Amino acid sequence: MPEPRLLNTGLALGLGLALLAGGAGFVLSRSLVVYSDFAAVSSALRLVRAPQGGIVSLPEIGLGSALRAGTPLALLEPVVPPQVLAEVEPQAQALAARVGQLRGELEQAEAGFENFRRRAKAGFDAAATHRQLAERQVMLQQRIQGRIATLARSAAATPMQADQLEVELLAQRRALADAVLAEVTARNLLEDAQAGRFVSDGRTTQRTPQEIRRELEAAEAARREMLGTLERLGTRITLTAPCDCQVAQLGATAGSFVAAGDPILGLAEPVMPDSVEVDALVDATRLGFLRQGQAVEVFLAGDAQATPGRVTSITYNPENQGRIGLPDNLRSLKSYGVLTVTLEGGVPQARPGLPALVKAPLALRQVFRSLPGMAWLVTERAGARPPEA
Structure with a gap:
């Protein structure tokens, strides 16, 4: 067991060293x-x-x-790189050729469609006239048949004449039905023409002017964008300061x-x-x-x-x-x-x-x-x- 004097000396020495180190560190800092x-x-x-x-x-x-x-x-x-011009210029030329082609197609389609409308209108008018004529013939045949039936009852006409008139009336009614169907078909064709559709036998036969016009507008817009791109590529650009700065x-x-x-x-x-x-x-x-x-x-x-x-x-x-x-x-x-x-x-x-x-x-x-x-x-x-x- 260490002596009390040595223990106290050690504690004092350790405390002194700690204070010395702390003070040195403080001074150093x-x-x-x-x-x-x-x-x-x-x-x-x-x-x-x-x-x-x-x-x-x-x-x-x-x-x-x-x-x-x-x-x-x-x-x-x-400075537009040559490879960019080599790629863009042919595309612009192709779009210009397509625009010219579509304009020619549109002109032909509009002329053909105008003829189609006129033919459809003339066909409908003829079908309506034919139907009206068939109606009048049926009405006239019905009046004749009524008179012959009256004469047959008084023996002024023979039954054979009455039967013959009945057959003629049936034929005229069939003709009227055909005329009504022809008028309906002509009316549908006219409605398609007025709505801007080329139709034959219920099927679309060719592109309408509206369809060609939409494609033409899209091609012209693409061409304008292409030309605008070429113009922007060659236009001088002014760069400005984005802020108050130095x-x-x-x-x-x-x-x-x-x-x-x-x-x-x-x-x-x-x-x-x-x-x-x-x-x-x-x-x-x-x-x-x-x-x-x-x-x-x-x-x-x-x-x-x-x-x-x-x-x-x-x-x-x-x-x-x-x-x-x-x-x-x-x-x-x-x-x-x-x-x-x-x-x-x-x-x-x-x-x-x-x-x-x-x-x-x-x-x-x-x-x-x-x-x-x-x-x-x-x-x-x-x-x-x-x-x-």
Whole structure:
């Protein structure tokens, strides 16, 4: 069993070492900071791309030029690839030939259909006249038969004469029935003609003018669209500014050829004084000392006083995510990460690309976590709130 004096000495020594380590860590956390290697005020980048291939003409604008929404940016003189013309022009010629063919068919169909209507009307009129004549003949035969029947009863006419008249009446009634059927058929044919249908024996015999006209209208619409496409392919295009912004990148030079989708200009959206953001390059080995929400200090070029801010994001992949400020050749350095800081308070003179320096004091928690075997000292309980920097 150890002596009480040695036990007390050991406890005092351990407590002293713990206090010494804590004090050293506290002093270390206040004396060590993480500085950015390069930083600049950043904003969203909007690329103006070529809608199709062509030759670019640029007005007198350069890097840093302020633009208003709708300001002409560039003129694009389209260059139609030969393979496109080789495909589109024969189609336009084929549509033009089809339109001419359909117009001739329509002219013939309209003339033939007018003859068909006239024949149908004449046939119906003749059938109606024939039916009326047959009706009058039946009525006349019925009166004659009635008189002969009266004479036969008084022996003034023979029964044979009466029978002969009865046979003639039956024949005339059959003729009347045939005339009525012929009139019905002629009326149906006339109704088809008036409705715009070519019909013979109840069957459609050829296309009507309306059907040809619909096909002609569709062919003419396709031809107009094809010609419009050719015209648009060769029409000069004016590109305008999509926002109130500033020229940040020149992706093409005057007189150069750009393919469809190539960037012509890069525009930086204006920086709002109350929401200035700074992107900072920090060595990837030091990003582990920082955390989102941490308070930092930012020194803007030309300003001796530090501006407070907070870390809003930490990105280990430095590729450009549609922002302007940091040069792309620096963003592509794989040994760096990007620290995005939002400044607190208004900064009226901030502009995209304005150089800056970010100073991030190390928190005691980050210091202990970075030391081998010391992370257990700052392990947070579930729901515990991390201390402020």
